[in-house]
Amino acid sequence: MNLHYGAFHALHNVNLGIDENEITAFIGPSGCGKSTLLKSLNRMNDLVQTCRITGKITLDGEDIYGNIDVNMLRKRMGMVFQKPNPFPMSIYDNVAYGPRTHGIKKKSELDRIVEESLKNAAIWDEVKDRLKKSALAVSGGQQQRLCIARALAVKPEVLLLDEPTSALDPISTVKIEDLLLELRERYTIVIVTHNMGQAARISDKTAFFLHGEIVESGLTMDIFSNPSDRKTEDYITGRFG
């Protein structure tokens, strides 16, 4: 697929398969198009007026830019953003916002989903006594796990994470990495990261982006130990980027 922002050709002939129940990492220097591709996957780019996409992106064989319900697509593709963005409401309401959006009203059902999502995001024990408190009162790392819980609450199939740990301290980062490794069992995960170590630690497959093109993609192990392209090698060994 190709993607333009106005006259700017942001993604060139990108062709990539993402496999189920694996973590795929997008790496590359700033402005190389990795976040752009991520946002195309759940059509968040629709919000950018000048954005134009040609080609095809399919989810389970279905063209997501075809005749589909965008809101349902976004429900299937949970997204976690670079900066933790809990809504200015209680922890409970944050997690319940998604399920309520999709029509769940019963208190007992919501209670169950909130508890389950918070447990899955490994933050239940830290917040279970203050579910009614503002989500803005917890730490940045907790906020990010809360955002993961919020994304999990709508029962997505895919989790898209846009540099989820770049605004966090090392300890919170480790917690989120551990969490992603656990979640891999049940979800397909795509993560954009600037952190080479992070990609190497947690991903199964890696795609290296440069100037809007995928230079190389494949098993993370291969890319990091034996890159076939010179540019990939230069980037992962820190010669630029």
Add this chain to the structure above:
Amino acid sequence: MASRKNVFSIILKVFVYLAMGVTVLSLAGILSYILVNGVKTFKWSLIFGKFSSQNPSMSFAIVTTCVTIFLTLLMAAPLSVFCAVYLTEYAKRGSKIVRYVRLATETLAGIPSIVFGLFGAIFFGTVLGFGYSILTGCFTVAIMLLPVIIRQTEEAIKAVPDLYREGSYGLGASKLRTVFKIVVPSAAPGIVSAIILSMGRIIGETAALIFTLGSVAQLPGSLLDSSRTLAVHMYIATRDGGAAGREVAFLTGTVLVFIIFLMNVAASYIGGKVGKDFEN
């Protein structure tokens, strides 16, 4: 060089303190002058008694003021808030409509209120036949308030971080839900304070209301009756009442200050509550 910098910073500091002092003192001066003079002439009968030429009580004007505030806000607030939501969330950024509406609101905001009064008197009073009445006054002031509330609501909505919108869309929420469940509640404190500020405008308005609501000294029997708000009462008393009238004016001013104080307290309580409700 260093010492010149030093002198400059001292001068700046003195100026800052001076500016603060002058502002606070003049406010305190005006306030205490009104209050002292108001308390001097204080009589319950002047506030709550029945109006007569011997006892120019303001009781009817208090009622009229409250009704006017309520009715005007009922007309202006929902319209302005929805208009601001359209301008910020629905209209395409930089589109022609937005530019024209913005030009219109900015122009409206700059027009002297007496011009609105003239328009209101002719359009609502004569053309629509409401005459001098509370209804005519409220329609007129409501139009005056539109640009004020729209502008401030727009600012409040624009200040809501895009991260919230993205978060909501990312969960599969529709635009409608995102706007009314996330964006507007996040902007609620700003919107409430815009509405409170416009209440102040209604209370203080005279020019537009003399032309439209009129200045009859009576307790209005219906919305089609003419009456006076407190500010108009104050104006008429000063103009026609001689020394005794000035005393009435001071007492009216005192009551106005008191009402505004109460309103601000109520507003901050409501504002806090709105924010809290959203958080809980």
